[in-house]
Amino acid sequence: MNYHYISHVLYQFIYSEPIYRELGGTFLVWRPAVRWKVYRDFRFHTKVGGRWLSLPRVRLVDRLNLPRLSGVLIANSLYELGGHRQDGLRTVLMYHGTSDKIPRASQEVVNQFDYYLLAGPKNEKRLTAAAGIDLDSPRLVRVGNWMFDRVVNGEYDLDRLRARFGLTDVSRPTILYAPTWAYGGGTLLQNFDHFVQTIPREYNLIIRPHYAERHLAPRLARRIPRKYRKHVMFANSGKPMHHHYIDNLVIADLLISDTSSMLYEYLITRRPIIISATDSDEVTTSDEGMSVPHVVDHYTGKEDILRLIRRNLVEQPYRNDLERLLQSCFYFNDGHSTSRCLDFLKHVPV
Incomplete structure (x- = not known):
């Protein structure tokens, strides 16, 4: 399975780091400055096939006209994507952070993903309202806050x-x-x-x-x-x-x-x-x-x-x-949220 990570700025990518560490993959950026920052900050941050890779794979793309991809595309921010409706590709939102801020994105943009990995009821309420998604939708995957695992x-x-x-x-x-x-x-x-x-x-x-x-x-x-x-x-x-x-x-x-x-x-x-x-x-x-x-x-x-x-x-x-x-x-708070994310991402139907 191929994994791709896309976001607006460097700090948002850290919400994919626990996944990238285990699954590897390619970072997609649409700003050249972010490309070099990812090279700098994500060195030695993934293990694939039992070994630690040094430099990450980073690809400069047009987010409104994405290249041909396969596998899973993981987004950490709410920006409009184009060309992501491809056979053999599924899109997943792993949103950066939980807050009281009102999403700036339109309903169409928030609703553009196939699946939403949810840290808890607060983000679920905010994102489903912004996207117009029913709470019983199979697109919602309740995993807990994967960033909490190191603390727990x-x-x-x-x-x-x-x-x-x-x-x-x-x-x-x-x-x-x-x-x-x-x-x-x-x-x-x-x-x-x-x-x-x-x-x-x-x-x-x-x-x-x-x-x-x-x-x-x-x-x-x-x-x-x-x-x-x-x-x-x-x-x-x-x-x-x-x-x-x-x-x-x-x-x-x-x-x-x-x-x-x-x-x-x-x-x-x-x-x-x-x-x-x-x-x-x-x-x-x-x-x-x-x-x-x-x-x-x-x-x-x-x-x-x-x-x-x-x-x-x-x-x-x-x-x-x-x-x-x-x-x-937040859901669970048991130190196993990253494992739930990985289990879903490894078996997501593409």
Whole structure:
């Protein structure tokens, strides 16, 4: 079986990495800059026939006029594809992240795939509504969040990860600030100066800009007060395999975010979350029972952020609510979601 992976930007491809690692295949990109980034970041990331391959196979294509393909085409983003209705080819959406953002794509685009591998009820509700698909459709394949498996199975080395991100004072709790970008009302510039002048008084602070705002990091880093620089680190979201977002999650004791998918991905750690309040007409939080913003504390700029962090770390007032949200938003959470994906992809009828 041939496997192909297609997406818009580099960081979205990391949602195919657990599959690519086992099945190999070819990356399809429609932007030359992404091609070279895939070469750089996906070296030594697949084992085929019992050996690790060094360079990935990457092919530059016209996404609106795809070449002749066979096997399975796995997409991680919602962009219109053309020429994908081919004999011997099936298309599968493995969407990147779970959030409250309203898909920007049209119903026709969201509905263009043969199958949808679903991390949980939250994404199922959002994608089926956007695509106009019935919930009992055989096109929906419920596998659970395959990105959670490493966390559930404890497949990480905390000491190595802390060193990779520059955490030297492990006696302090670590706060992860991971805002989204303009799509969703990102709060990086809104909060940056106050956070770097306040949070490092008591805590380590890792700042993970969204991939679309990674270019801001060098300029912002110069605004960190000198006395706090050893306690403030930037995650390099421009190199998402080396500074993987899952690695950020497991070393953080508390997350601050706005409408980023990190709000929901972080649930698997069962640790506290604070919302950085924002306003965006591209987000809906109306789904009671599957909404982090309906449960946790919000920081609007008026509250004492240190007091808010301290309360959540010490009292953990929403522990039970966050556990309920984890079970409501994601299927299984048992460390075997990648295996379910692989089982389906190996046997998908083409």
